[in-house]
Amino acid sequence: MSSTRELNESTHAEGQESPLLELLNGFIVELRLAGLPVSLTESLDAMEAVSHIPIEDRDAFKYALGATLVKNYSHWKSFEVVFEVYFSIRGSEYEIQENELENLTGDEVGETEYQQGEAPSGGGAMSGLSPEELQEMLFRALLNGDQAMLRLLARQSVIRYAGMEPGRPVGGTYYLYRTLRNLDLDSMLDRLMDQSREQALSDLTQLEERLEQDEYKNRIEELKKQIESEIRRSLVADRGVEAMARTLRKPLPEDVDFMHASREEMANLRRSLYPLTRKLAARLARRRKYGRRGPLDFRKTIRHSLSYGGVPAEPKFKYPRPSKPEIMVVADISGSVAAFARFTLHLLYAISSQFSKVRSFVFIDGLDEVTRFLEGVEDIGEAVHRVNTEADVVWVDGHSDYGHAFGVFWEKYGKDIGPKTTVLILGDARNNYHASQSWILKEAHHKARKLYWLNPEPRAYWDTGDSILGEYATYCDGAYEVRNLRQLEAFIEKLV
Amino acid sequence: MLVVIIFLEDEAFLKDTLIQVDYRFEDVAGVRSGLSDVSYLADDGIAGIVYLADRLAKPVLIEGPAGTGKTQLAKSVAEMSGARLIRLQCYEGLDESKALYEWNYKKQLLRIQAENETRDWNEIEDDLFSEDFLLSRPLLEAIRAEEPVVLLIDEVDRVEIETEALLLEILSEYQVSIPELGTVVGNQVPLVFLTSNGTRELSEALKRRCLYLYIDYPDLEREREIINAKIPGMDENLADQIARIVRSIRQLDLKKHPSVSETLDWAKTLLLLGIEKIDADVATETANVLLKYRSDIEKATKEFADNPDSIEEAEEEGAA
Numbered sequence: 001m002s003s004t005r006e007l008n009e010s011t012h013a014e015g016q017e018s019p020l021l022e023l024l025n026g027f028i029v030e031l032r033l034a035g036l037p038v039s040l041t042e043s044l045d046a047m048e049a050v051s052h053i054p055i056e057d058r059d060a061f062k063y064a065l066g067a068t069l070v071k072n073y074s075h076w077k078s079f080e081v082v083f084e085v086y087f088s089i090r091g092s093e094y095e096i097q098e099n100e101l102e103n104l105t106g107d108e109v110g111e112t113e114y115q116q117g118e119a120p121s122g123g124g125a126m127s128g129l130s131p132e133e134l135q136e137m138l139f140r141a142l143l144n145g146d147q148a149m150l151r152l153l154a155r156q157s158v159i160r161y162a163g164m165e166p167g168r169p170v171g172g173t174y175y176l177y178r179t180l181r182n183l184d185l186d187s188m189l190d191r192l193m194d195q196s197r198e199q200a201l202s203d204l205t206q207l208e209e210r211l212e213q214d215e216y217k218n219r220i221e222e223l224k225k226q227i228e229s230e231i232r233r234s235l236v237a238d239r240g241v242e243a244m245a246r247t248l249r250k251p252l253p254e255d256v257d258f259m260h261a262s263r264e265e266m267a268n269l270r271r272s273l274y275p276l277t278r279k280l281a282a283r284l285a286r287r288r289k290y291g292r293r294g295p296l297d298f299r300k301t302i303r304h305s306l307s308y309g310g311v312p313a314e315p316k317f318k319y320p321r322p323s324k325p326e327i328m329v330v331a332d333i334s335g336s337v338a339a340f341a342r343f344t345l346h347l348l349y350a351i352s353s354q355f356s357k358v359r360s361f362v363f364i365d366g367l368d369e370v371t372r373f374l375e376g377v378e379d380i381g382e383a384v385h386r387v388n389t390e391a392d393v394v395w396v397d398g399h400s401d402y403g404h405a406f407g408v409f410w411e412k413y414g415k416d417i418g419p420k421t422t423v424l425i426l427g428d429a430r431n432n433y434h435a436s437q438s439w440i441l442k443e444a445h446h447k448a449r450k451l452y453w454l455n456p457e458p459r460a461y462w463d464t465g466d467s468i469l470g471e472y473a474t475y476c477d478g479a480y481e482v483r484n485l486r487q488l489e490a491f492i493e494k495l496v
Numbered sequence: 497m498l499v500v501i502i503f504l505e506d507e508a509f510l511k512d513t514l515i516q517v518d519y520r521f522e523d524v525a526g527v528r529s530g531l532s533d534v535s536y537l538a539d540d541g542i543a544g545i546v547y548l549a550d551r552l553a554k555p556v557l558i559e560g561p562a563g564t565g566k567t568q569l570a571k572s573v574a575e576m577s578g579a580r581l582i583r584l585q586c587y588e589g590l591d592e593s594k595a596l597y598e599w600n601y602k603k604q605l606l607r608i609q610a611e612n613e614t615r616d617w618n619e620i621e622d623d624l625f626s627e628d629f630l631l632s633r634p635l636l637e638a639i640r641a642e643e644p645v646v647l648l649i650d651e652v653d654r655v656e657i658e659t660e661a662l663l664l665e666i667l668s669e670y671q672v673s674i675p676e677l678g679t680v681v682g683n684q685v686p687l688v689f690l691t692s693n694g695t696r697e698l699s700e701a702l703k704r705r706c707l708y709l710y711i712d713y714p715d716l717e718r719e720r721e722i723i724n725a726k727i728p729g730m731d732e733n734l735a736d737q738i739a740r741i742v743r744s745i746r747q748l749d750l751k752k753h754p755s756v757s758e759t760l761d762w763a764k765t766l767l768l769l770g771i772e773k774i775d776a777d778v779a780t781e782t783a784n785v786l787l788k789y790r791s792d793i794e795k796a797t798k799e800f801a802d803n804p805d806s807i808e809e810a811e812e813e814g815a816a
Contacts, residue, residue: 041704045552052551053524053544060524063541064548071703073559073694073710207776207800211737214744218716308605 020055021047027086030245031069034078035252038069058087074253074272084229085236085245131182134160138183142192142219150219154226157183164234172248175231185220192216254485258343258456270346272485276492277350294318326357326420328448330409332427333393334364334400340456344426345384349374361413362387363405366395369413400430402472403437410440417447425453425476429462429469436468441475453479454491520550520577520644520687535725536565536572537718545709546573546687555667555688557652557706562693563755564711567650570689574646579687582641583648584634586655592662596672598631625676635666639682646687652702653692660699663690668705714756716743722756723763730767737774738763741800742786748799750792762786776800 028043046068053064062083070079129137134156141149158164161182162175196212236244251257253272256265300316308314329348333341345362352358352374359371368391374383395404417423423444445451455462455469459481463470473479480491521527528543538546546569549556558566574581584595592598604624611620632640638647649663666672670682690706692698714722720739724730738759746753754762762785771778780797787793 037700039700039704045554045707048552049548052548059540060544063544066541067545067548067556067707067709071557071706071708072697076710205775207741207774207779210800211740211744214747215740218743307602309609311605313601313605 020050023086024050026241027065027082028069030082030086030242031079033245034082034249035255036070036075036078042069042071061087074268078250078252081232081248081250082245084232085248086241129156131160135183135188138223139188139191142188142216142223143195145215145219147222150223151226154223154230158227158230158234162231162234164231164238172228172231172235175235176228179227179231180224185223189213189216189220254489256485257483259337259339259483261339261343266342269343269485273346273350276485276489277347277353325355325422326359326418327351327355327422327424328359328361328413328417329424329426330361330363330367330405331425332364332400332402332405333362333387334398336400336430337428337456340426340428342384345387347426349383359413359416361409362391362393363400363402363409364393364395364398365401365404366393367405367408367412368392399432400427401434402427402429402431402468403435406437406440410443414440414444414447417444419447419449421448423448423451425451425472426456426482427453428455428457428467429453429472430466431468433466436471438471438475441472445475445477450477451475452477452491454482454488455479456483457481458483521547523547530576531572532725534572534575536568536576537714537721537725538569539714539718542569542709542711545707549687549707552707553670553685555690555706556709557690557692557698557703558709558711559692559694560711561713561753561755563757564713565756566691566711567648569711570646570648570691573687573689574648577644577646577687579644579646580641581646581648582634582638582686583650585650586652588654588656590655590659592633594633595635595659595662596633596666597636597674598633599625599676600629600631604629627677630674630677635663636672636680638686638688639666639670639672639684640680641686642683644686645684646689649688649690651693652690653695653698657696657699660702664701664705667702713746713753716740719743719756719759723760726760727763727767730763731772734766734772734774735763738766741774741779744800745786745796748795750787750795751789752787752792754786758786758788 024043024047028038028046031038046065049064049068050061053060055061065083066076066079070076134153137149138153138157140146141153157179158175161179163178164175193209193213193216197209200208232244232248253265253268256269258269261269294317297316297318301312301314304314304316305312329351331341331344331348333344337344348360348362348370352360352371359369360374361367362370370387370391373386373390395401395408441451453469453473453476457467461467462481469479478494480487480494482488482491521530524540524544524547527547528538528540531538531543531546545556548554558569560566571581573579607624607629608620634647638645652660652663667688670685672680674680690702713719716739719742720735723735723738724732727735742754742759742762762782765782765785766774766778769778769782779800783793783796787796
């Protein structure tokens with residue numbers, strides 16, 4: 001309580017050039033280059049924030065920057081990478097490690113019956129170890145969950161196995177692969193499990209075994225992360241901060257292309273889908289209570305006037321009933337959009353859990369209604385599996401035929417399209433040169449409230465080759481390129 | 497460059513207008529120990545950001561999965577600093593008359609009727625829009641309070657994006673503009689916490705004004721400490737086992753992962769049942785405390801059960 005706010009006359013705001021400020025500036029520029037939206041206000045906040053935090057405290061420093069610069073949790077990972085690149089060499093981490101090393105060589109290493117006379121700097125203390133001894137130390141450290149030791153060993157294994165050479169133009173993943181291959185962590189897990197089985201007094205129950213295994217897996221995962229950041233640190237030292245930051249730049253989750261999403265990215269996408277569909281629900285049922293007033297409610301106004309002595313001071317209005325949106329989603333799940341189709345199915349599932357009246361259809365060259373698979377099913381994996389195996393979507397050869405699929409749709413379900421129905425079509429409109437049957441969309445457009453087409457292909461590819469989106473799009477209320485979450489969100493915004 | 501200068505001047509102006517207040521917290525460690533005294537176990541990130549919020553005089557926006565102690569943090573900070581907690585629960589359709597202020601129509605009307613004969617209309621009109629007829633709602637109350645205050649704006653993602661704008665003035669300048677009265681400048685800069693469950697993206701304008709804190713599920717170590725701190729008389733080994741099982745369950749692909757509060761419920765249940773060591777049977781029987789969807793319970797029991805029989809038993813029990 002010694003200082004007051006007044007004391008905090010921000011010296012940094014006057015543009016004094018200090019090394020820290022310069023560093024921060026570079027850091028913020030790199031964040032922007034990585035795609036994070038950092039505003040001017042936020043960068044000023046960050047500068048003020050670090051003046052309250054001792055820079056030696058790396059964790060606190062990181063949180064201070066994170067809290068002021070990153071306002072979206074899905075961006076946190078990108079932030080962490082940039083942070084590590086920028087502050088890895090400058091941080092005091094190395095010194096800490098050396099101190100730890102001195103302490104460790106005293107007690108911990110002695111435990112593994114390894115005696116080292118002196119404690120030179122860096123990872124040198126261990127350079128005399130044979131590979132077997134290193135493995136043994138790793139095993140012990142994993143068994144005891146010894147964090148400091150693991151960090152040290154990670155460093156040593158990188159020095160020993162990654163085979164890093166200055167100036168060699170290979171990515172960090174290559175070094176990571178080499179290091180991990182030499183450490184052989186899979187058999188390490190087996191050894192660890194054997195050890196804890198031995199240690200246990202009685203037989204482990206399956207539950208206990210499972211818990212042990214999860215624990216060791218976590219520790220190994222932790223070790224992998226240590227190795228990864230160790231490699232990154234060495235690369236930064238070799239190539240310089242800017243170059244390294246550039247190679248590590250990855251798209252933010254909302255910019256990941258559906259068509260080329262990796263497994264991990266896909267899992268992230270799925271998680272972000274639910275909030276989006278909730279938003280979609282809100283947009284489609286837009287006649288909500290708030291802001292839209294219906295006709296005067298006479299009874300209610302009179303009743304309220306009683307508390308104002310009979311003066312109708314506060315007119316009351318009837319609320320319009322929110323209309324229940326009916327949605328029909330027609331999705332292409334053929335091979336040409338396979339990656340998108342996986343995403344589509346999740347989208348379908350998410351949509352059908354938000355709306356009461358959703359009917360879902362999937363097609364390749366035949367078309368089938370899949371509402372029954374998605375409704376009331378609690379496990380998305382199962383639902384997707386059933387759609388993929390049970391839906392009757394192949395008519396002749398399993399190559400997409402939009403014309404025929406629309407034909408079936410119109411014949412069987414066309415009568416269900418009403419003035420309240422919104423029809424969403426998801427697909428790339430690559431028709432394999434079959435007949436387009438676009439008159440069906442024209443008719444559907446007349447009957448439905450709105451008809452939208454969402455295409456996972458870049459706009460530049462539309463109407464090239466066998467894509468006939470242009471022909472279909474004439475009859476839609478809109479055709480949109482939807483290749484990532486950002487675009488999907490933009491589409492939902494447009495629905496208003 | 498021009499923009500920068502204007503902004504800085506703005507901020508300097510702001511600092512002058514604010515009443516000088518002593519900082520509430522000495523350092524990060526102090527925040528952390530203070531919070532643990534009121535049995536809220538903060539990690540370094542949480543404590544650090546609470547400390548910064550005080551130093552920078554900025555609100556904190558807290559996001560994270562449900563049941564990880566977002567609201568509790570605000571309550572605990574209030575308790576630890578001995579401040580009054582003012583809470584604004586957000587909901588769809590919240591408007592300024594519920595959040596900021598409202599004119600007391602009834603009192604105004606009585607006033608008009610009482611003075612109708614004797615006084616000039618202009619005089620009455622002046623009186624009508626004075627502080628006597630102003631009803632303070634939580635936001636206005638928070639900045640006008642004399643004693644230290646912690647303001648909690650709960651579940652801010654529930655209001656419409658248009659309503660968010662109501663918060664902007666108070667969050668950045670700690671003042672409220674009332675057309676009839678002018679600007680009401682606060683007596684103090686309260687600590688402000690906003691929580692959001694992330695059902696929708698908050699506006700950039702709001703985020704820009706806040707420090708951002710994401711509270712995730714705690715790691716093993718912290719969860720164990722939380723169990724021990726919140727439930728007195730808990731066996732250390734049992735707490736450890738609980739924390740480990742919960743962590744393993746969170747790694748499964750479930751509809752809803754168990755929150756910290758559900759972990760605590762489960763721990764209490766086990767304590768009441770007098771269980772000293774969790775085996776698969778106990779876990780399957782009490783899984784419904786931890787997991788709230790049938791499909792999740794089935795998945796978890798399948799993963800952890802010793803043999804398929806016990807699943808069937810559990811299912812029969814569930815059916816019965």
